[in-house]
Amino acid sequence: MTKMRESEIIRMFIEEFDNHALGDDAGFVRFNDSWLLVTSDMLVWRTDVPDFMTPEEAGKKVVTMNVSDIAAMGGLPLAFFFSLGVPENTDEKTLRGIAKGINKGAKEYGVKIVSGDTNEAREIIIDGGAIGRGSRLLLRSNAKPGDLVCVTGELGRPLTALLLWLKGEEIPPKILEKAKNPKAREREGIELSNYANSAIDISDGLSKELWEIARSSNVRIVIDEDKIPVNEEVREIVKDPIKIALASGEEFELVFTIPKENLGNISFDFTIIGRVEEGEGVYIKREDKMERLPILGWEHLKGGDYVNL
């Protein structure tokens, strides 16, 4: 018996595959004259749904997670599909809540529900997926030296909510809001497909996503600590707001790199947090010191390192 981490398992699968398009936010295949984008993302109730979420919120979140992956490729989301694993003793109210949430998400993002399947399983599992259409794809491997590094929205609330919840403390409503009901940046993704060079959605934390872009694009990314858009409530509550903002996942904000001359074309709010340079790695400027940025994703927090807020 070998204990493999999730990323190692996927790497092993990729080793075995002859014809694949894995490794970005969504896979893609040519379809008529467009790119057909496909992504799937599984939610395991026991580990992925804290009890402050309702079944409806969980159902909607599965749609959001998948639409967000399409958005991060610069695609137009078209369709959602899912498979359910359902233990025998699951109550109808929970299932109906999940159904309502999926419907709500599908309406919000304008996607058609094209496939649904259900099976008896030991725990509740909602495996969702989305399909989109793209013309110019925002690959994480396409960041160019000279690009500015930008991010939508504000960071920190989902992780703050989770850490307070793990400690059994009350979660302020404004913090809870985004943890319960995150939104995919589907309109922003489509707009960016015309102007940005690369994009990724923040599902595992800003620091991890920046490393993904830097590695895939063979570039160096330098960000400025002062520029990171930390949410105001998070700043008031936690000891190290920057660390929380760098580690907070399931934000579904978009990180993108874009040539400076294209900035004027963007119609939505965003924050410039750094730039792309020749070289490798991700660096952060703190006051006047430059530090190599560690990866602070949730996979790395599980040990409990940062549970102390």
Added chain:
Amino acid sequence: MTKMRESEIIRMFIEEFDNHALGDDAGFVRFNDSWLLVTSDMLVWRTDVPDFMTPEEAGKKVVTMNVSDIAAMGGLPLAFFFSLGVPENTDEKTLRGIAKGINKGAKEYGVKIVSGDTNEAREIIIDGGAIGRGSRLLLRSNAKPGDLVCVTGELGRPLTALLLWLKGEEIPPKILEKAKNPKAREREGIELSNYANSAIDISDGLSKELWEIARSSNVRIVIDEDKIPVNEEVREIVKDPIKIALASGEEFELVFTIPKENLGNISFDFTIIGRVEEGEGVYIKREDKMERLPILGWEHLKGGDYVNL
């Protein structure tokens, strides 16, 4: 707590959905000038993988199940995607076997692997899906009075293998072969899209699939007991070969209805088992008596009724 059957759960979900394309072998959405077909089908190791199957066979079967759904719509399979649920103590050999099987299936059916995701779960779950392109869809709701009812291949081996296995008896190699390595009829599906009126793949047993077509198309289907293509080895082993052939699922053969004048265009082997008439229900001619056909799918066998071979 309410105990709901899988079909009831899906019906409840459909009630809640405003914009969906559920209820056929695969969902569909317009994409440029074609139909984009999407299906997903979950395999739960504990309940769906008997121990006579290797991990590689299970991995390949997930591809087959999904490609078969695309074939049953008359679509060209383009892409495969999956999510894995993996318990912590899963050995690497099992996972690598699954990966090899998925790759084998993808090569056999010429599909690109476009998305893969993995999560920690209580049991091994492989949730797969496929995407295809269709021009003229073979809906199960489009059977027309006057059509002939046809089926590809031979029936009975998967259920016979399963029943022998449940009894702890040896399974003859020729019976085992199809249970371990079923094949999707992807070329037949594409050819039929030009000539047939409706089609469905046999995942839950011939009798259940015939009822699906009859109900969805508002027609009567009459089949002839003597015409059902029961596999020769199955005929030699079991007491009631017709019952087994009607109930045997995971055959992945195609049942289709087709106007008589189009038969000459079909280049592959198939068997005419009956015809479509005005009316409702599914009937079977046994000697000179006409009987209403009961649904004999696996969901109905679980009680153990037919374990006695």
